[in-house]
Amino acid sequence: MPSLKHLLRESAKSSTPIISVVAGNGQIAKLSIASGADLIIALNAGLYRHMGYGSLTSFLPFTNANDQTEQLLRQHILPHTQSIPVVAGVFASDPTRPLKTRLDMLKQLGIEGITNWPAIGFTDGSFRSHLEAEGMGIASEVEMLQQAKKMGLVTFGFALSAEDAHAFAKSGVDALILNVGLTFELEDTIEKRNQLQLSITKGKDMLSHAYKSGNKPFSLVYGGAITEPEDFAEFLEQVPINGYAGGSAFERFPITEAIDTRVGNFKDVVLYNRGKSRLSKFGPLIGSSQAMKDLFKLIQKIAPYDVNVCIDGESGTGKELVATQIHALSPRKKNPFITVNCGAIPDTLVESEFFGYEKGAFTGAIFQKPGKFELADKGTLFLDEIADLSLHAQAALLRVIQQGEVVRLGGQKPISVDVRILCASNQNLEKLVYENKFRVDLYFRLSAVVIKIPPLRNRKNDIPLLVANQLNKLSLKFDKKLLGTTTDFMNRLKGYSWPGNVRELEQVITRHAIIEEKPILEGNPALLADIKPPHHTTPFDRSQVARDALADAGQNKTKAASALGISRKTLYQWLNSDSL
Numbered sequence: 001m002p003s004l005k006h007l008l009r010e011s012a013k014s015s016t017p018i019i020s021v022v023a024g025n026g027q028i029a030k031l032s033i034a035s036g037a038d039l040i041i042a043l044n045a046g047l048y049r050h051m052g053y054g055s056l057t058s059f060l061p062f063t064n065a066n067d068q069t070e071q072l073l074r075q076h077i078l079p080h081t082q083s084i085p086v087v088a089g090v091f092a093s094d095p096t097r098p099l100k101t102r103l104d105m106l107k108q109l110g111i112e113g114i115t116n117w118p119a120i121g122f123t124d125g126s127f128r129s130h131l132e133a134e135g136m137g138i139a140s141e142v143e144m145l146q147q148a149k150k151m152g153l154v155t156f157g158f159a160l161s162a163e164d165a166h167a168f169a170k171s172g173v174d175a176l177i178l179n180v181g182l183t184f185e186l187e188d189t190i191e192k193r194n195q196l197q198l199s200i201t202k203g204k205d206m207l208s209h210a211y212k213s214g215n216k217p218f219s220l221v222y223g224g225a226i227t228e229p230e231d232f233a234e235f236l237e238q239v240p241i242n243g244y245a246g247g248s249a250f251e252r253f254p255i256t257e258a259i260d261t262r263v264g265n266f267k268d269v270v271l272y273n274r275g276k277s278r279l280s281k282f283g284p285l286i287g288s289s290q291a292m293k294d295l296f297k298l299i300q301k302i303a304p305y306d307v308n309v310c311i312d313g314e315s316g317t318g319k320e321l322v323a324t325q326i327h328a329l330s331p332r333k334k335n336p337f338i339t340v341n342c343g344a345i346p347d348t349l350v351e352s353e354f355f356g357y358e359k360g361a362f363t364g365a366i367f368q369k370p371g372k373f374e375l376a377d378k379g380t381l382f383l384d385e386i387a388d389l390s391l392h393a394q395a396a397l398l399r400v401i402q403q404g405e406v407v408r409l410g411g412q413k414p415i416s417v418d419v420r421i422l423c424a425s426n427q428n429l430e431k432l433v434y435e436n437k438f439r440v441d442l443y444f445r446l447s448a449v450v451i452k453i454p455p456l457r458n459r460k461n462d463i464p465l466l467v468a469n470q471l472n473k474l475s476l477k478f479d480k481k482l483l484g485t486t487t488d489f490m491n492r493l494k495g496y497s498w499p500g501n502v503r504e505l506e507q508v509i510t511r512h513a514i515i516e517e518k519p520i521l522e523g524n525p526a527l528l529a530d531i532k533p534p535h536h537t538t539p540f541d542r543s544q545v546a547r548d549a550l551a552d553a554g555q556n557k558t559k560a561a562s563a564l565g566i567s568r569k570t571l572y573q574w575l576n577s578d579s580l
Helices: 004-011 026-034 045-050 055-059 065-080 099-108 125-133 138-150 162-171 189-211 229-238 255-268 290-302 319-328 347-355 391-403 429-434 440-446 460-478 487-495 501-515 539-552 557-564 568-575
Strands: 018-022 039-042 086-090 113-116 154-159 175-179 218-222 243-246 309-312 337-341 380-384 420-425 449-452
Touching (some): 004 018, 004 154, 018 026, 018 218, 018 255, 026 039, 039 065, 045 065, 086 099, 086 154, 154 162, 189 218, 189 229, 189 337, 290 319, 290 449, 290 539, 309 319, 319 380, 319 420, 391 440, 460 539, 539 557, 539 568, 557 568
Parallel strands (some): 018 039, 018 243, 039 086, 154 175, 309 420, 380 420
């Protein structure tokens, strides 16, 4: 078995992330190891999760946390972990046994790593102040980890804030476990994305503070909105960490299938910040056509300037991806990126969604809730489908843009907010303004710059790149080898008009990836009934498609015709069709 120090050293050079499992019983430890986990972490929280309670239950004064962890190790974890390193949680301020005695015992059991658990960072307020005053705060955890390191143990600082991360990194820990928030199952996809963005923002902040110490310890992310391999992949694209530590994310029913599949899927995620080919990617956007190159240049030009941007494009073209990339290239990139689907907000709930509410503001308001503007403070707020807002909602939005402050429902105190607004619509906002369906003053506030996204039918040479990217994602999601498509299938994809744009293309590829058995998708005819060349293509469309293909081919007509799957003669006809 390679030592834990060797594992961390080699993994820091690899493009494969470390996957560690916080195991609450022997079955989970055994299955995790069989599924390819690199590391087992033993925390007394695992015992409570195994009994059906949340991890925070481990902070209640039922019994000695260190004794519980020892029991978990002896009876459940260690009998199954002869081939894999184990890290144990130690509560630094245990008065029942000298710390050195506890650490010596863990070393004798074969434990190679130590982390501070239960972590004092979970407490706050006056209780935290009293603990710090009694010498039971973060300083005691730092001291415990330093002593463990002197004894030859590998140390993991379990951090819940940027300040904790800095303190542990400065003290010289070997690794950090960055807790980016509590884990919840969210059905609402937009809320899930917002929570993931908040986790990413927190992770960036914690890592930035850690690096300011002058040290760059190995780092694992823990908790937050990361419950799926795709979440982990997105986190890795934006935060340069080395791996993942999970407990509840792996403990799904049925246990055997869940752990076997999910650990493997998390292992398949590639560390994007080390040596990954990028498929002509510009952040989350993909394309090598001239239309997309022009779009990329425009995004690069406007992203650094703190102006509001209106993104115009048909449904499915990737308006949110454009907004994400603008945020990622802006000075606000270290702060939250929050999305609001304006079309999904009933008119009666606009104020509570945008501005939040105080406890007791209305029936059912049992706690205080910040609005989307507060969540996006110092960052970016993306208002999708903004044309769906009623005139009443538009007035409320205009007011906060003009004043730079919000007042929660049921509250009295104005709260200053500093937010850059990106908005998107698949409707023509100028036309809506002319029809008095959209406020002209709001339109000008939102559209300092307007970006138009080309539809997929005008950049069909990007289809192979989009298909390859989707197959990469599906290989990870479905744990299935997917290598490409046949030439015939690709030609049929290129010949379709794609009214649903990239979203429709991704759905078609997903459908075939699920049903077909081979790694090279052939395009099952039974599934392609709706993928046919359009019967009526307007002269303008044909001419535009031909010109774009010609530009992408460097004005080589033979290559352009081949890319479109047509003859040179037909290409000439398409080029001249606008004068017919």
